[in-house]
Amino acid sequence: MQTNTHFAFLDEGSKKEIRRAMLKAVAIPGYQVPFASREMPIARGWGTGGLQITLSVIGTEDVLKVIDQGADESVNAVSIKKLVHDTTGVEVTERTQEASVIQSRHRIPEVPLTEEQILVLQVPMPEPLRNVEASEYITKRLHSEDEYSGAWLMLFEQIMKYEKTATNADHPVYVNGRYVMAPSPIPRFDNPKMHQSEALILLGAGREKKIYAVPPYTEVESLAFEDYPFTVESFDGQHCRLCGATDVFMDELIDPVTGDATYQCNDTSFCVERLNEREKAEVETSYA
Incomplete structure (x- = not known):
């Protein structure tokens, strides 16, 4: 059986097309850029969008870290890490500080990221208005018109029902004062880490064929009402049973x-x- 001989699995034409989409995403923070998502040797919904971004940006001198819901040793993380390593030969690490490219599912690392790092987030559903509008044509028009009353209505209904917003993960954010964006299913605890992040954040949805980005030092504000301000998960009075940490998720x-x-x-x-x-x-x- 013939094996793939391309560096980082994808052919150069595919990587160039994905990089062009990423450049547009960086130029327009929070805007969802369509791209021709490729078939990957993992199932759609298991990180194909993030994987294609990682394979398109990684170079021979990079160091890779892959995490899944905070764990380096999960099946998803190990499988993606192995594929990238086998097709590039790049060094892999579990230390956030050593990594130049970090691919993650559902978490932003606790260690603050730097300008020398790229964070790639896997995204299952990139459209923050999908719960209130099924039509892609209409959601694109709403974004173009800066019309986000549907997102506000969704939060308002949660407050009416639960007396608080109930988005435990993927709480929508306003990026650069223009686009409402789905931050991927990270916990609310991680939303503030996107604000003025030193690292470039790239988000990829393979099944939905979308790439979007938060460039370094970009304003990111979680949607909230003045009388119901945005709050993160609280662990007051608790500590990690292993290391004793108190200020982490x-x-x-x-x-x-x-x-x-x-x-x-x-x-x-x-x-x-x-x-x-x-x-x-x-x-x-x-x-x-």
Whole structure:
């Protein structure tokens, strides 16, 4: 059987077309740019859009990190990492600080990103107005007219029903004071990380054939009413059971026997690094 011999799997023509879409997306922050999404050796809906972006921007000197809902070792993350490594030979890492390209599903890393890094987010549904309007033609017209009353109405209905906004993930954001954008299904906790981010953020939806972007140092504001301001998930009074962190997004773990709840860092590499630093400090203290 013949094997693919192209660097980074995709042929150069495909990568050029995807890069052109990315350049347009960077030039118009928050705008959804259509692109000819390619067939990939993974199922649509499992990160094909983000993978195509990663394969189009990565170079031989890059270092890759892939995470899935905060974990480096999930099936989705490991499979994507293996495909990129096998077709490029690039170095892979679990340390956020070492990576130049980070592909993620459902999370933005806890470690602040820098100008030297690119964050690629996998997106299942790029259209923030899809829940209120099924027609692609109409949603494109609404974006062009800066008409987002449907998005505001969706939040208003949540407040009427739950006395608060109930978007636990993928809470819509206003980008550069112009386009309302779906930030991908990241938790609300991660929305503020997009605001004035030093790193370039690229978002890809393979099944929906859309690419959009948040360039570095761009204004990103989560949609909210003045009397119902935007809030993130609260972990007040809780700490990670492993590393002791208190200012990160955490998973709630329920003991099946006692029913007691404990908390643990969702970003596994961040947690491991804190543990290693604490152990190192304890060793140095014992020898002091």
